[in-house]
Amino acid sequence: MDFHLSEDQQALVDAVQAILRDHADLPQAERLSYAWHDPALQALLAENGFLDAARSMGPLEAALVAFETARSLRSIEAMGSGLVAPMALPDRVVEGPVALAAERDLGRAIRNLTVARTLLVDCGEDSIVLPVDPGAVEQVASILGYPYGRFARAPDPASGQRIAGGGALLRQWWRTGIATEIAGAARAAIDFTIDHVTQRKVFGRAVGSFQAVQHRLVQRHGHARSTYYLAMRAAWSGRAGDADIAACHALLGIQPLLFDLHQFNGGMGVTTEHSLHFWTYRIRALQAEAGGLAGAALDIADRRWPAVEGANG
């Protein structure tokens, strides 16, 4: 058991952080946006191999990349192409960026669909790999912190490549990715909020000096910190049960996290010039994916206490 990054892992994180630092600010034209996907940054990360970390180093390293990119103000598609696709489809390489959707949601707005070249579809038992024709996708306006798109006409699942029995593996890595991105975005949003409450004064005192604020921020910090380690454990172990637990824990903390962080940022927290929403509404966007909280919780229960044949009730 070792909770510290190895030298290679630290070097990877340092390198990603260096690139992200160079792209920390948003262009002036995007500062009031709800989300901004930077294709150049996406390409830079891909060209430098950071989105291949799952294959070249391992899934934990891919999760570390996804965690770091989730802390960025810019929306980067690292979860699908860097972690989920290589782990859910170990025998094939798909073109990124990669969007993820449940089959029943193909007619709805889909996260990252406007930038995706591939869509992985969770069909329950099976999964489907669908190439995305950008011309078939309409952009959808949303306050959620990712680019959203909808198919002009819902695609025919039969046009994709069906992976028999691939649904469980897709959901597993999707859940690991969700936990990882929530951990990263929550970390960034909490750090941002700590800066705000340290500087902003009310009644002659820093907002962050009030115990009512401090205690709740600590609880949110506890959620983010434990989610990070659960997500990393899930990536490291490759066990579906660990992924369920990581996602479940990440998701069950969303409501108080978003409420408290927006509360502590006050009126500024509801403006788009204040940046908080870039992280918090990215977290909100992930809330219902891969079965959401209820799906993950029920899978945990069913895995730990499998149904007994002939049981009552």
Place this chain on the structure above:
Amino acid sequence: MEFAWTDDQIDYRRRVRQALDELLPGDWDEAYVPESYASDKQVDFSRHFCAALAERGLLTPHWPRDYGGADCPDWYHFILGEEMKAAGEPRGSQYMNVNWIGPTLLKYGTAEQKARHVAGIAGGTVIWCQGFSEPGAGTDLAALRTRAERDGDHYVVNGSKIWTIYARRADWCFLLVRTGPGRKDVSILLVPMDTPGISVTSFPGLIKDGHLNEVFFTDVRVPVANRLGEEGQAWAIVTHALAFERVGVPRYHTGLDALDRAVEQLRAEGRWDGDPIVRHRAGLLVARFEAARMLTYLVVDQRVRGEPPNSDANLSRIVALDAVGDMMNFLADYLPDCLAGGDRLLEDYYRINIPAGITGGTNEIQLDLVARGGLGLPRG
């Protein structure tokens, strides 16, 4: 970063489980666990049990070899704690000895004190109690009023301590006393509990009968040689000791065991498989306990690396307590009769956790410590 146990650690856990199988009496769950750790029955058993663990080299593997250990990393200590708590803590009070009293004596004790105490702790034969809280001074230990006044080569102690579990049967007390007028003029005395002038009174409570005691000190003479550290050094020593104690109880482990037992009952009553709501609640609990496990392991890892204690220990306790509170609520929602004779082990889990947010420094203090030490938030 990796999350696997080593082969040696797996083998150590196996040997601990084997020892539990061999050493616990057949009626352990029914006849012993429902009793207070401080009951005569459990205290007597713990002396026999811990001595047997020590003989097998399982009680203090993380201690230095010169003091009865095997120089193993602290992970072994936590594996031992997980298995003992899951079994209903047959070490009784001696979990404290291994968790923090022994390590604190090893760090701060004189050669004479180590010679006198450490072998007994490593041998599993001595019972200690913790004389910290007082009426009017709980988490705010600086408010304590029990005084020790110097009289030649002795201190004369007057005052009282409260909540002192194990006091009735303890051989020694790890006692905090005021030795000067300032808030931090507090020192530690190692006091034999059979010293004239000490009396113990038990009082009833929600936890278990015999669990809660008040200890009175009237002109109790304690040799100066029994002082641990320098006069006024208690804060540094207690801070060190409590950093161990905060992650000393693997609440994720006991919680998951209780949850397994609760599910078993619900299933037996036909209230599990067809009810997605109860399964959903149970799934959330597993996630909460696993989150607590991760933060506890993080703290152990920091200790193994020799890093100084930091606010992660406090954070780990906060996250664990949230999970424990949810678990108690789950029991009250779905198996309320466990508090009315329905299941003595679940009742034990519930009642032992009633004061979980208070012992070892209240949850609010943990939150304060993380706010300032971990997040760097400003003081009011």
